[in-house]
Amino acid sequence: MSTKNPYSSKKTWAAALLHAFNGPDDEIEEAFLALYNKHTVFNINGETYSFEKFLVHVASVRNILANFKIESHCFLRDGNMFAEKHTLTATRKEDGMQVGAEGYVFGELDGGSRAIWVDEQARTLQL
Template identity: 40%
Template sequence: MNRNAVRSDIRTALTDLLLTPGLDLTEAADRHFAPDYRQRTDGEWADRTEFLAHIAHLRTVVATGSVDVHDELTDGDRYADRHTMEIVKTDGSTVRIEVYVFAEYAPDGRFRRIEETTLMLEGTPADRNLGSAR
């Protein structure tokens, strides 16, 4: 990895993607995710285009929220964290999800790949697929 690269992290990426309404989705994604980005959430793979469709959908559902990082580790081009995402939906309901992330950085410090597993802490059964809904 380029030593001068500014590395993305989950809190900043999620804040830009979901919790900063005035920020253009493409601009937010370009800040944190490499062109060849792909993600696996609970066993389901998505390429960058599918990932952005997922985020675009979430932007219609999420009113506000927060990201609480409990554990975070970087080692070379590897990143791992455990965080809780609390979302207040546009219908006023609350969803809390604990997420375990293992990721790889591209040389420029953006995420190239994320593999994550989610654990629903609060929400309805319909909210269970929020991590991969499109």
């Protein structure tokens, strides 16, 4: 994984997320710590997660899905604030079906390289 700031462009942000979702199980925490810190608060579709609860959520998603792909459509940054829109696709392990979601992410960085809060709205896509 590159040491480049994951919030410098849509390409670096998507690459960091792909690494976190597709990497080895024993590297999930380390991969997400490249994007967030242990005090980051996540609000995903109205549900609040601590960093630890978020990692449990990600692990449960990774138990169901594999081969994640992320296409970042728009990435905006204004100082420590950022906004991003992406499409995520993955393969359901149970039956090989492709599933997808569209996400809108807003957040604030801790001075540059890691988010201190994230607000995401996501919706399932029909593929």
